[in-house]
Each structure stands twice: as structure tokens, then as C-alpha cells.
Amino acid sequence: MAKVKTLEDLKRMRESLQSELSLRENSDTPEKLVQIKVSMATCGIASGAKETMSFIMEELYRRKIDAVVTQTGCMGYCHSEPTIEVQLPGADPVVYGNVKKERAQLIIDQHIIAGKLVDGIIPGIYSTPDNK
Amino acid sequence: MRDLSMHILDIVGNSVRAKSTEVKIILMEDMDYDILSLRIEDNGCGMSEATIKKAMDPFFTSRKTRKVGLGIPLLQQNAELTNGGITIESEIGKGTQLTAVFVRSHIDRPPLGDIADTIALIISGNPNVNIIYSHSFNDEKYILTTKEIINSLENVSISHPKINQFIKQMIEENLELIGVEL
Ligand SMILES: Nc1ncnc2c1ncn2[C@@H]1O[C@H](COP(=O)(O)OP(=O)(O)O)[C@@H](O)[C@H]1O
Ligand SMILES: [Mg+2]
Numbered sequence: 001m002a003k004v005k006t007l008e009d010l011k012r013m014r015e016s017l018q019s020e021l022s023l024r025e026n027s028d029t030p031e032k033l034v035q036i037k038v039s040m041a042t043c044g045i046a047s048g049a050k051e052t053m054s055f056i057m058e059e060l061y062r063r064k065i066d067a068v069v070t071q072t073g074c075m076g077y078c079h080s081e082p083t084i085e086v087q088l089p090g091a092d093p094v095v096y097g098n099v100k101k102e103r104a105q106l107i108i109d110q111h112i113i114a115g116k117l118v119d120g121i122i123p124g125i126y127s128t129p130d131n132k
Numbered sequence: 133m134r135d136l137s138m139h140i141l142d143i144v145g146n147s148v149r150a151k152s153t154e155v156k157i158i159l160m161e162d163m164d165y166d167i168l169s170l171r172i173e174d175n176g177c178g179m180s181e182a183t184i185k186k187a188m189d190p191f192f193t194s195r196k197t198r199k200v201g202l203g204i205p206l207l208q209q210n211a212e213l214t215n216g217g218i219t220i221e222s223e224i225g226k227g228t229q230l231t232a233v234f235v236r237s238h239i240d241r242p243p244l245g246d247i248a249d250t251i252a253l254i255i256s257g258n259p260n261v262n263i264i265y266s267h268s269f270n271d272e273k274y275i276l277t278t279k280e281i282i283n284s285l286e287n288v289s290i291s292h293p294k295i296n297q298f299i300k301q302m303i304e305e306n307l308e309l310i311g312v313e314l
Binding site for chain 1 (some may be wrong): 133137138141145149203246249254258259281284285286292293294295296297305306308309
């Protein structure tokens with residue numbers, strides 16, 4: 001029988017991740033990481049929010065990007081599901097709508113890695129006049 | 133909702149929205165009795181009798197804007213298609229228990245779907261809720277909780293993609309070990 005992963009393996013993995021995190025500048029506490037929230041209400045799930053969150057997790061893992069990816073309830077943009085909120089350390093959060101794989105890829109490549117906003121931003125409470 | 137994993141994501145979403153701090157996801161598969169049951173227990177705000185009735189009525193919605201939704205009626209419909217059904221017990225201020233029973237071999241029984249990925253996303257996605265996942269297959273059982281994961285993580289976030297991928301693989305391997313058909 002092949003060996004199955006246990007919490008002991010997780011501890012070992014965590015130790016190596018911890019040292020990677022402290023080597024990388026400013027990334028040893030969660031607040032200093034990229035924060036992503038995926039809206040996971042029924043309307044979002046029906047529009048593919050699970051696939052979107054799954055893709056984001058896998059892609060960030062593959063590209064070795066430190067982030068905190070969580071779920072949130074309905075953000076009130078049911079017509080634009082799946083929606084995600086992206087917040088770079090020290091910046092204001094930005095909400096994107098209709099985030100399927102393709103747009104999620106763009107958001108990772110351009111917003112998260114290069115710091116440039118991409119199409120699909122839902123303007124709202126997040127874009128106050130002085131954070132342009 | 134194409135599969136049970138999506139129903140789980142949806143029903144657990146209700147529990148989280150009800151401000152639960154602990155949610156149990158209990159899946160039981162029994163080949164002898166030909167049953168697959170899903171039970172979700174939470175310690176959230178609970179529902180009144182009237183709300184339970186409404187929640188099970190597809191023509192009622194408390195929300196103003198929605199084209200889909202109807203999470204509970206959809207699950208009920210899918211369970212009933214297999215000659216199973218759902219029950220909801222709830223007490224205001226205490227919490228809610230929802231049980232859905234399916235005839236496992238029934239042609240209309242939705243597949244499990246991507247259960248390891250789904251549970252891992254629920255665990256990573258709700259770091260402040262203690263998720264207790266229990267999956268039994270005949271006499272074998274696998275249990276995983278947010279608490280025990282966090283105890284192994286020190287200051288590393290349970291919502292980090294690398295941790296999420298590990299949790300997903302760990303669930304996958306352990307379910308395979310107890311015989312769950314993935
Ligand atoms: N676990 C729960 N705790 C408290 N209330 C709940 C719970 N599950 C469902 N409800 C209530 O039942 C309603 C219907 O649930 P659901 O069918 O999933 O539709 P929706 O979540 O889109 O409103 C919810 O809006 C909520 O008021
Ligand atoms: Mg719901």
C-alpha cells in the first residue's frame with residue numbers, strides 16, 4: 001500500500017514553507033500577503049465559483065506565489081458571478097466580476113504579479129475618488 | 133448543482149452565513165444498505181419552524197435578486213429522485229442539522245464530484261470556522277478537522293495555496309485508502 005499523507009507530513013512541509021516565507025521579503029505574516037476572496041453564494045457556485053477558486057489555488061501554488069485565498073458570501077453582484085476581491089499588501093481591495101479561468105489567469109499575471117489593473121473591475125464602494 | 137460536492141459547498145455556505153463557528157460535514161456510504169447520506173451540522177443562528185418550511189419551498193425566496201439559489205430545494209429534489217429525501221432540524225440560537233439521504237446505486241444519484249478539492253477549499257476558505265469532515269465507506273472512516281490542521285501550522289495560514297494543495301492531496305489519498313470511489 002502506497003504511503004498516505006498525514007498531519008506529520010504537513011508539519012514537515014510547514015517547516016520548509018516557513019523558512020521560504022521568511023527568506024522572501026516581508027511575507028512571514030498573513031497580513032503582508034496578497035489577499036483573495038472568492039464569493040461563494042449559491043449564485044456564485046452555480047456560475048462556477050468553485051472552479052475559479054480551485055484554479056486560483058492551483059495557479060498560485062504552481063507559480064509559488066504567497067497568498068491567502070478565502071471564501072466570502074454574496075458580494076451583491078449576482079449578475080457578475082463569479083466575483084473575486086483582490087487586495088495587494090498596502091493597497092485597496094479591487095473587485096472583479098465574471099472571473100472564469102481566463103480572467104483569473106489575467107488577474108494573476110497582470111494584477112497580482114505585475115501590479116496592473118485588468119478588465120472586469122466592478123466599480124463600487126471600493127473605488128473612492130482618492131484611490132485611483 | 134451537478135454533483136454532491138457542489139451541494140456541500142452550498143449548504144456549508146448557509147451554515148457560514150448563519151455565523152457558525154463549527155460545521156460538521158458527515159458523509160456515509162454503505163454498500164450493504166445501498167445508502168449514501170450527507171449530514172451537515174452547524175452551531176449557527178438556527179431557523180424557526182416557519183423558516184424551515186420556507187427554506188424547503190422552491191417558490192419562496194427571502195432574497196430580492198436571484199435567478200438561481202434555491203440551494204435546499206435543489207438538494208431535496210435530487211435526493212427524492214433517488215427515492216431518498218432530506219430532513220432539517222433546527223433550533224434558534226443553537227444551530228441546524230440537515231440530512232440528505234440518497235439510494236447510492238440509483239441512476240439519478242448525483243456523483244460525489246471533486247470531493248477532496250471541495251473539502252480542501254471549504255477548509256482553506258473559512259479559516260475561522262472549525263470544519264469537521266468525516267467520511268465513512270462501509271466500516272472504514274476518515275476524519276479531518278480544521279483544528280488539527282491549524283495545530284500543525286503555527287503561524288502559516290491555512291488559506292495559503294501550498295497548504296491548500298497539501299490538504300487536498302491528503303484527503304484524496306486517505307479517501308482512496310478507505311475505498312471511496314473518486
Ligand atoms: N444552516 C442554516 N442556518 C440558518 N438559516 C439557514 C440555514 N440554511 C438555510 N437557512 C435559511 O434558509 C434560507 C434558504 O436557504 P437556501 O435554500 O440555501 O437559499 P439561499 O441560501 O439562497 O437563501 C436561507 O436564506 C436562510 O434564511
Ligand atoms: Mg444557500
